[in-house]
Amino acid sequence: MTVLFECLHDQVRHVGLGIPDAGEPLRLHRLREDDDLAALLAGAPDEEARTAAVTALLADRPLVEVAAQDRHRVRPRPPLLPAHIGDALVSGFMMTHNVKIDTGTQDQPNWFVKGLGDILRVPGEPLSVPGGAVAVCEEAEVVLVYVGDAQGVPRYAGHTFGNDLTDIGRFKRHAGHLSYAKLCDAGIAPWLHLGPPPRSATGEVVIERGGSPAWKGSFTTGTDAIHYDVAAMMDRLFAHRSLHRPGRVHYVYIGADRSSFHDGFRTADGDRVAIDVTSHGVRFAHPLAWTGPAERPAAQEWGR
Incomplete structure (x- = not known):
């Protein structure tokens, strides 16, 4: 399956292929200002066509090699994030997994909005939690990415993985407060997989506190x-x-099975949540911040 990622290298947009290992050089292709990857992928009907379109584009773009010691000059971006934040909608579904289903299950799961594109956080950036949160948990999820075509119809462009950080305590107190419970930042991996959504994705979550695993x-x-x-x-x-x-880009989180909350653990300000999607070679981590939105530092955790 073809995997691509976007980044800023010396403040210029570039694209790379594959999931780079930590500490290895990066091979990037410099994009032109008018290159629209989202529109390119929205116009392709399947994985083969998406791969062909990307391959053709990059064949005509300059190749830049970034040495391992210079990777700090490269900042990953959420996949296909548009220039105008308002053109990106982050949303998701809840109670989708078999382990959460009971006899009263409805025929369509509840849908929620998390926010616009500025709530997406790439690895290493803190996930902010609203003041007054009751009990916050991580949710390791598949994220489907869609792009509105020329008529506005959302077309599947690929998928990635993310952390749908949720104030589950607020939801447990009052089920009608789902919309408030979801107003936390969302972690997202920068690697866009151009194939269909995975049938199975497995891995492990580690929550660190004070530099040591706590859960x-x-x-x-x-x-x-x-x-x-x-x-x-x-x-x-x-x-x-x-x-x-x-041109609107939709990031749709399609639900999680269980989290640290269900195991009786409670996250705290300063905890670091590391998600390892072992089945797909994807790793990403974020610190949690109860202090509200902060200036976004340079992301540094690129390792797979």
């Missing part, structure tokens, strides 16, 4: 772990024309 647990996600037909779930969501806009 760890495994997770299983992917379409096989979800009670609903994901394609039908997305079709029903995007049947709403209010979500149609040319």
Whole structure:
């Protein structure tokens, strides 16, 4: 499966292929100002076409090699993040996984909005938590990425992985407060996989406190772990024309199985949440910050 990532190198947009190992040089292609990767992928009907379109574009773009010691000059970006933050919508579904399903399950899971593109955080950036949060937990998830085509219809462009940080305590106190519970930042891995959503994605979450592991647990996600037909779930969501806009990028978190909260653990300000999607060679981590939005530092945790 083709995997690409976008980044800023010396403040200029570049694209790389694959998931680079920590400490290795980076091979990047410098993009032009008018290159629109999102539109390019939205116009391709399947993985083969998306891969061909990207390959053709990069073949005509200058190759830049960044030595391992200079990787601090490279800042990853959320996949396909548009120049105008308002053109990106971050949302998701809850209670999707088989392990959470009961006899009263509805035929379409609840959908929520987390925010616009500025709440996405790449590895190493802190995830902010609203003041007054009750009990915050990590949620390791598959993130589907869609792009509005020329008519505004969202088209699948690929998927990545993320952390749908949630004030689950607020939701447990009052189920009607789901919308408030989801207003935390969202972690996202910079690597966009151009193939279909994974049937299975497995791995481990480690929460560190004071530099030492305080909790760890495994997770299983992917379409096989979800009670609903994901394609039908997305079709029903995007049947709403209010979500149609040319060029709008949708980041849809499709749910998690269990979290540290279900194991009785409570996260705290300063904890570091590391997610290792072992099945796909993807690793990313974020510190948690209860102090509200802060200046975004340079992301440094590129390791897979």
